[in-house]
Amino acid sequence: MKVRIFDTTLRDGEQSPGVALSPENKLNIAKKLDELGVDAIETGFPVISEGEQKAIKMITQANLSAELCGLARTNQQDIDAVVDCGLKYVHTFIATSDIHLQYKLHLSQDQVLEKAIESVEYAKSRGLQVEFSAEDATRTDRDFLKKIFTAVTKAGADRIDIPDTVGYSTPQYIAEITKDAIEATKLPISMHCHNDFGLAVANAISGIQAGAQCAHVTINGIGERAGNASLEELVMALQCLKFDQSWETNIKTELLYEISKYVSKLSGMPVQPNKAIIGENAFGHESGIHTHGVLSNPLTYEPISPEIVGRNRWFQVGKHAGAHGISAMLEEYGIQPDKDQLKQILTKVKLIGETGKHVTDVELVSIANEVMGDSKLKRLVQLTGFSVSTGIGNMPYAFIKLNIDGNEHTATDYGVGPVDASLNAIQKITDTISEIRIKDYNLASISGGSSALCEVTVKLEDAMQNTVSSKSIGEDIVITSVQAVIDGMNRIMLKKLVKQKRHNN
Structure with missing residues (x-):
């Protein structure tokens, strides 16, 4: 009917x-x-x-x-x-x-x-x-x-x-x-x-x-x-x-x-992460048991294929993670650790997870590079110029210059604050070049005093629904925010590049 x-x-x-x-x-x-x-x-x-x-x-x-x-x-x-x-x-x-x-x-x-x-x-x-x-x-x-x-x-x-x-x-x-x-x-x-x-x-x-x-x-x-x-x-x-x-x-x-x-x-109404069908977590997995099952057969822990509703499944690493999920996530970046290396990576991930924190994609790749002794992962995006201006009576604006895969791109934009202006300027470039969107931004203070460190976590998504989370820590909120986005851009573009190479082969 x-x-x-x-x-x-x-x-x-x-x-x-x-x-x-x-x-x-x-x-x-x-x-x-x-x-x-x-x-x-x-x-x-x-x-x-x-x-x-x-x-x-x-x-x-x-x-x-x-x-x-x-x-x-x-x-x-x-x-x-x-x-x-x-x-x-x-x-x-x-x-x-x-x-x-x-x-x-x-x-x-x-x-x-x-x-x-x-x-x-x-x-x-x-x-x-x-x-x-x-x-x-x-x-x-x-x-x-x-x-x-x-x-x-x-x-x-x-x-x-x-x-x-x-x-x-x-x-x-x-x-x-x-x-x-x-x-x-x-x-x-x-x-x-x-x-x-x-x-x-x-x-x-x-x-x-x-x-x-x-x-x-x-x-x-x-x-x-x-x-x-x-x-x-x-x-x-x-x-x-x-x-x-x-x-x-x-x-x-x-x-x-x-x-x-x-x-x-x-x-202007955000969707709760755990909302059925279209919530951000609807096809997300962290638990090692669930991830292993989904990698073997998605129907074990997914009632429908995410593609039916225009989605992609994704994996999060943390204290509940398992070797299969971590291996699958690293494979997306062309990283293939052996059995012993994977065990070491998993141990480090769980240690971070036990502190109550999630491990971002950028951190996972960095952990893998550290364990495998390989720091040659290609950076497709370089920050080559950056300035920000703000003050009483003036709307904050930022200038950004990025080298994306050998090509220079610049943008200037305004915002309600220096961080907003900086991210808007980056977004101007990514909208036209690589269609990467900043989906989520979180700021936390991790130490006190006048020289307090801040922790910025961002989530990025491209037009193909590839998602990447990235975290940066520093004293300056604006620079730390920009660095988190640049690190995320590098990983999401690398993920896309690896997929293209596999498709061509």
């Missing part, structure tokens, strides 16, 4: 505290969603502002393949705003639970019923496809919920949506009211589940198993409070887990990680 994916990143997702997308960014995300293969995009809430209307009009004029929808309360002004934006599809809602009726709307059930009917009839008179939502459906009196769904169906609604507005339902109960809605309306049913108790995806799946045909979701699960059902989790669960029947979507799953990063960047 085909499940319809209704994406509300641009509406419910943007309602996340602290998120505000410009019209241009909303258009760019809409294009990415269309490329991903979503069936419908909730473009926004037209009546709330002129900027919102501008964004929606830009999206409606972009010739996208997905159906485009706008949100509206049950009044003519909201519905007219949807029409004025060029949309042909409205998602109209009114709260139906007793707590909303008493404390928010100050209306009776009969008054709410009347408003719902009138809005659906008016929207249909304006030529719109209508999806009706009973806000807070899972806390609504069950008989009244069936009554209002029946009434809006008679008024001409095309679809019914069941919102679990505060994530209050269980999978068992949401399945029951989904069956109620199907019986009362015979219309396509959508699930709109929030994640306040961590059950959004489970509830959406339960509704689908009960006969719903559509799920409202957001990229990375962003949304108000604890967020919405996560698109990537729902889609992969439907595709990969065992159910009584098979489910399909139109989503191009290999694009999931790419759009996750894109939305995270534009929204």
Whole structure:
């Protein structure tokens, strides 16, 4: 069975505290969603502002393949705003639970019923496809919920949506009211589940198993409070887990990680490392037992292949590391220690790990060079010029000159501080030359006093999703930060070079 994916990143997702997308960014995300293969995009809430209307009009004029929808309360002004934006599809809602009726709307059930009917009839008179939502459906009196769904169906609604507005339902109960809605309306049913108790995806799946045909979701699960059902989790669960029947979507799953990063960047909402499917650690391994198993057969400790969702697996070394994982990581740099050397490297790694620290890729390679007596590892990136200027009343700026594989590159950029300016300047060069991005930056002080040492750890990623972690220690935060990035660049470019050589051979 085909499940319809209704994406509300641009509406419910943007309602996340602290998120505000410009019209241009909303258009760019809409294009990415269309490329991903979503069936419908909730473009926004037209009546709330002129900027919102501008964004929606830009999206409606972009010739996208997905159906485009706008949100509206049950009044003519909201519905007219949807029409004025060029949309042909409205998602109209009114709260139906007793707590909303008493404390928010100050209306009776009969008054709410009347408003719902009138809005659906008016929207249909304006030529719109209508999806009706009973806000807070899972806390609504069950008989009244069936009554209002029946009434809006008679008024001409095309679809019914069941919102679990505060994530209050269980999978068992949401399945029951989904069956109620199907019986009362015979219309396509959508699930709109929030994640306040961590059950959004489970509830959406339960509704689908009960006969719903559509799920409202957001990229990375962003949304108000604890967020919405996560698109990537729902889609992969439907595709990969065992159910009584098979489910399909139109989503191009290999694009999931790419759009996750894109939305995270534009929204300013980082993805937690341990998030399913698209979290940084979702395909990362440190434990020696797990690493050995994955190297023998990835399915031992991975439920799906990372490539399916546009990812690569990666290994971290630390106190839980094993010889197989370390050997595999060094192999990526063309380093092949013998059995005794590998044992010595593992011992040194574990000693560092016992102090509570992770061993970066650069440190691992350095340890291997020390044990193997080989310090001739090629440096493809050399820092040949560097200056930074800062002061009261002046925005900090930095000048960087890099020699990358024999070619000189320079850049100047500004930042909120000297470190930010320096990393921005480096990023300017790497964006155009080697497509290396600085993914993570951490600063720690490791000694006290006026001459305190700082420890900078960075994580870099290239366009092929090769990742490298690097650490540098020094007295000057700016120089130490730059050195950590340069060391990481050398390792990630070496890793890429080794892969290219193997591919050519």
